[in-house]
Amino acid sequence: MQINRLFDIIDYQILKYNKEVALGHKVNGEWVTFSSKDLKKIVDQLSMAFLSSNIGSGDKVAIISNNRPEWNFIDLALQQIGAISVPMYPTISAEDYKYIFEHAEVKMVFVGDEEILAKAKEASLGIERQIFSFDKLESCIHWEDFMSKGKNGDLSALETAKSFVMEESLFTIIYTSGTTGTPKGVMLTHGNVLHNVSAVEDRIIVPAGNSKALSFLPLCHIYERTGSFCYLFMGISIYYAESMESIGENLKEIQPQMFNTVPxxxxxxxxxIVSKGYGLTGIKKSLFFWALNLGLQYEPSKDQGSWYNFQLKLANKIIFNKWREALGGNIMQINSGASALQPRLARVFWSAGIPICEGYGLTETSPVISTSVCNLKEIRIGFVGKLVKEVEVKIAEDGEILVKGPNVMKGYYKNAALTAEVLKDGWFHTSDIGELHEGNYLKITDRKKEMFKTSGGKYIAPQPLENKFKESVLIDQLIVVGENKNYPTALIVPSFDALKDYCKHKDIPYTHDEEMIAKDEILEKFQREIDDLNKYFGKWEQIKRFKLLSKSWSVESGELTPTMKLKRKVIHEKYAKEMEDLYK
Structure with missing residues (x-):
């Protein structure tokens, strides 16, 4: 059958795979699943409930929830009637909700739980806007009660509504501020995302119709959302993790073949894993680090000789097999995106029989521009894969990556001026700096907007520096700063587990984090780590001074985006004094 709209994937999945488990999640400690036919029945009934509630073509409905099947139900039901979903992060503020509700003219809202409901109500004060919940809450109408309005709905009216939805029809507006700026509404069509679904099909190596995926990245981000459409299209059962904290446990329960993640x-x-290695003793510790060092030398497309191959085979049998078991034992492919992956991580995981496939894209490109080919011959560590079909890339004179193709957005909602800034002659300007190798292998070198110039006129690309310095087991998080200053410096959040191991090894009594990072012997150790890694960079790029911080950056505290990228502007504002002190 022909698939022209995203919701056509439901009928396609029934026709080709008729899955017993299309979607699943845990409720009160038990896995609850929905078949392909369950999915269709629920989505159709919800579509008719929307029609009976005077929600139709062009109307905007917000979805604010953590990942769960209800998220997909509402999303697909809106698509079928030509309504437009406005997904939002559960973690953002009531003020952000208010801005998006008003800018997008949201008529109806679906929330996950009590906490999100409170923010949605605050953002809707003085406005008549219906709100429904996925959790059963006393103060809100449950989504199933809303769905009951479509129980005796007119299927012919639904089919008529579906017939007006075209490939070029708008299906979602995704508000993204990324790491800087006011939220802007990215308008994506059915065709934009469908292109991505078909373009990555040959990059997914797990058996279609007979595989499972664990999902934990936010569905409101286009990365996981397009991923979910790929899974449905390929008959891959989607299981939603209970929380970020339960991923390890859920991997062992579900034993999936794949998942998407961020670096x-x-x-x-x-x-x-490395921290556990440091906790070992004797021969076990020696074997662990022998295997780890083999992994760090790994080159997927290079034969390093019979002795190396023999050792690696042995390491996989006695050490790396435990790594695979910890991921459920069946992993065939892990996709990594949203930011740069340290090459050493890709090497080690590939050497351990855990293929990590990097990809690259933006919300504005639905998102995939390039992604790795998941085999030893075509994988390129340090690259974000090969360009996907029908997507063109050219590198501007200043190194910026420009993109053209059927995956590129229609524009920014109600912002023609900003749309014209980034879309010129059909080419989308990504603000990323990169290089093309071998014709179609893409390498990202930095973010154009994140590069800064020192007072000496030298340009610094912070991302490669940050990724390299995070190779130290003692460094958990790091930001390189120094715009208009005479040298770069860094704020560093130590890996406190690794620091405790180091102190134990050196017989340094450990008190509490804040006290430890002020001790001379700890500062000296970090200085040695910095000095070792500075050698990889030019003198003008090297970090001259640093400050250790006692609190980690997180999504909740505002320093990270929901896909765990640094919010540089926020960090600069929050730690202005610490940064200034580095130049005194």
Whole structure:
């Protein structure tokens, strides 16, 4: 059958796979699942409930919730009647909700829980706006009660509504401020995202119709949302993790073949593994670090000789097998996106039989521009993969990546001026700096907007520096600063677990984090780490001074985006004094 709209994927999945489990999540400690036919029945009934509530073509409905099947139900039901979903992060403020509600002219809201409901109500004060909830709450109408309005609905009216939805029809407005600025509404069509679904199909190596994926990145971000459409299209069962904290447990329960993630989470997994290695003793510790060092030397497309291959095979049998078990034992592919992945992580995981496939894209490109080919011959560590079909890339004179293709957005909602700034002659200006190699392998070198100039006139690209310095097991988070100053400096959040291990090894009594980062012997150790890693950079790029911080940056405290990228503007404002002190 022909798929011209995203919701056509439901009928396609029934026709081709008829899945017993299309979607699943945990309720009160038990996995609750929905088949392909359950999905269709619920989505159709919800579409008819929307029609009976005078929600139709062009109307905006907000979805604010953590990942759960209800999120998909509402999203797909809106698509079928030509209504436009406005997904929002549960973690943002009531003020942000208010701005988006008003800017998008949101008529109806679906919230996940009590906390989100309180913010949605605050943002809707003085405005008649219906709000429904996914959790059963006393102060809000439950989504199933809303759905009951469509129980005896007119299916012919629904089919008529569907017939007016075209490939070029707008299906969502995603508000993104990224790491800087006021939220802007990215308008994406069915065709934009459908292109991505078909373009990445050949990059997904897990068996179609017979695989499982664990989902934990926010569905309101286009990365996981397009991923979910790919899963539905390929008959891959989607299981939603209970929370970020339960990912490890859920991986062991579900034993998926794949999942999408961001580098920050892979860094945490790696650091946790290495921390456990430091806790070992004797021969076990020696074997662990022998295997780890083999992994750090790994080159997927290079034969390093029979002795290396023999050792790696042995390491996989006695050390790396435990890593694979911790991820459920069946992982065939992990996709990493949203920010740059440290090459050493890709090497180690590939060496351990855990393929990590980097990709690149933006909300404005639905999102995929390039993604890795998941085999030893075509993977390129340090690159964000090969360009996907029908997407063109050219590199501007200043190094900026320009993109053209069917995945590029219609524009920014109610902002023609900003649209004209980024869309010129059909080319989308990404603000990322990069290089093309071998014709279609893309390498990202930095963010144009994140580069800064020192007072000496030298340009600094902070991202490569930050990724390199985070290779130290003692460094958890780091930001490089120094705009208009005579040298770069850094704010560093230590990996306190690794610091405790170091102190134990050196017989340094550990009191509490804040006290430890002020001790001379700890500062000296960090200085040695910085000195070792500075060698990889030009003299003008090297970090001359640093400040250790006692509190981690997080989404909740505002320093990270929901995909765990640094919000540089926020960090600069919050730590202005600490940064200034580095230049005294």
């Amino acid at each position: 920050r989470l892979l860094e945490k997994v790696y650091d946790k």
